[in-house]
Amino acid sequence: MPKLTEYRLTFRAGFHLGIRGVGLEKSALHLPADTLFAALVDAHRRAGGDPDAFVAPFPRLPVDGAPVEGDPPFRLTSAFPFAGRVRFFPMPIPLPRWFTPDTLRDRRKAIKGIRFVSEALFRRMAAGEPMDDRLFPTEAPPTPTTGVALQGGQFWLTVEEVADLPETLRTHPRTGKPLPLRALRGRKLFAQTRVPHVTVDRITSASEVFHAGRVSFAPGCGLWFGVAWQRPEETIPGDGLTYREAFRRALAILADDGLGGERSTGYGAFDWTEGEGPTLPEAEPDGLLCILSRYHPRRTELPRVLLGEGTAYELTAVGGWLRSWGEAAQRRRRLWLLAEGSVVRADATGDLVDVRPLYPASNGRFPHPVWRYGLALGAGLKEVDRG
Known part of the structure; x- marks a missing residue:
């Protein structure tokens, strides 16, 4: 079973990640693995490392040559949101696998609106459990008994996991008392805003206002990603560092440099921690x-x-x-x-x-x-x- 090392990123002032075909006003919510890997290789080079040596063990498709076989020293996931001790995973795509036709007909809008599921729910889905009875209720008064929604239904978690959310998400901001489970639907794990900026023409000194999207997380929330280390102590040729050491050095550089766009205005800088991550269910040979x-x-x-x-x-x-x-x-x-x-x-x-x-x-x-x-x-x- 793939055992992950978890890396948690807590952003100091939000971040901006551009979406192809969309202007600066919009920002993506999660950090794809390909963006993260490219940033790590770039940071490794800026630290004096050789990027060609770094990627040498990975299987590669050159621009004008035959595919190169390889055995990667590590693999990584994309970075997904977390809230307190609750990790979120992407909502799996084949919905009819876990929901009956009746559920898909009656609750299609709610199901389509789910972007991330909690680790407990993701494991149940991976284990082959039907999910019809674990959906959160509609916006009507019934109190959730199995599933709970956050952020208007974009996040789906279990009732048991509510206790692992940050206190700021599960309690009333003035009284400090626990919120009713149905009220958690309105609690926001993140906020997407448009921040005004000004550019000044170098010749005429004329100013022009533009807006850039920013994703800001609630206290105790951020992004996490996992690394499946295969040979962390392997030395990178010519650099003298192991892959784990080079990875940590690159991540430390990115913490101050920032990830994503608009870094010159303070976006993307983060604090990070490394710890024990989840063990992913093993896939069967023909599964x-x-x-x-x-x-x-x-x-x-x-x-x-x-x-x-x-x-x-x-x-x-x-x-x-x-x-x-x-x-x-x-x-x-x-x-x-x-x-x-x-x-x-x-x-x-x-x-x-x-x-x-x-x-x-x-x-x-x-x-x-x-x-x-x-x-x-x-x-x-x-x-x-x-x-």
Whole structure:
């Protein structure tokens, strides 16, 4: 079973993570594994490390060559929200697997609105338990007895996990008394706001106002991600550091430097802790895997990992800008990845993909690879038992 080391990020002033095709006014809520890995490699390089040596053990797909096989020293999940001692996971995609047609018809709007499920619920789903009776009630008066909603239904957890939420979420702000369970639907784990900024023209000194989206978390809340270490004490060639040491050094740099966009205005800086994480359920050899990181199937894995009973997936286009020392900021090539929560065959592996920009021969060649992470890490799923 994959045993994770947990890393918790508590943001000092919120963060901004751009969404492809959307202006600065919007920000994503979670931090994808490919964004996190790219930031770690960049921080490793800025600390004096060799990025080529860092990625050498990973399976890779170069921009103009044959796939390179590898055995990664670690795999990581995307970063998802946490609240107190409650970790949240992405809502798995194949809803008919866990809900009857009647439930999907009557509660489709509520189910579609769920973005994250708690660890206890995620484990029940992985174990093959039907989830119809564990849904939180509608906005009508009934008191929840099994499932509870937060943030208007975007977060779903069990009644037992309410005690593990931060006190600021589960108690009245003035009286300090515990809130009724049905009132937790209105409590916010995070807030998305538009923050005004001003840019000044260098020539005319004319000012122009623009807005940037910011995600701010409630006290005791933030993002967590897991790392499945395979060879943490392996030394990176030429650097003298082990992968665990290099990982911690890069994370410490990013804590002050920030993650995401708008870092020059204070976004993205965080404090972090390292601790024992969850153990993910093992997938059976011919079973299914619910992925917790964005996934890029290898050529040899297609179409097999996406076919068969029980598979379901969502594609997401990953584009954006790259930063390279000594080079102007440029658009990297767009890459299609499977989103977190997708369900694929259990033998899914994935690779890193070089997404450096390609130009006509007369314009020269971008000087180094730009690796995007696409390794699969997830939880095995059992068949749903409906008695």
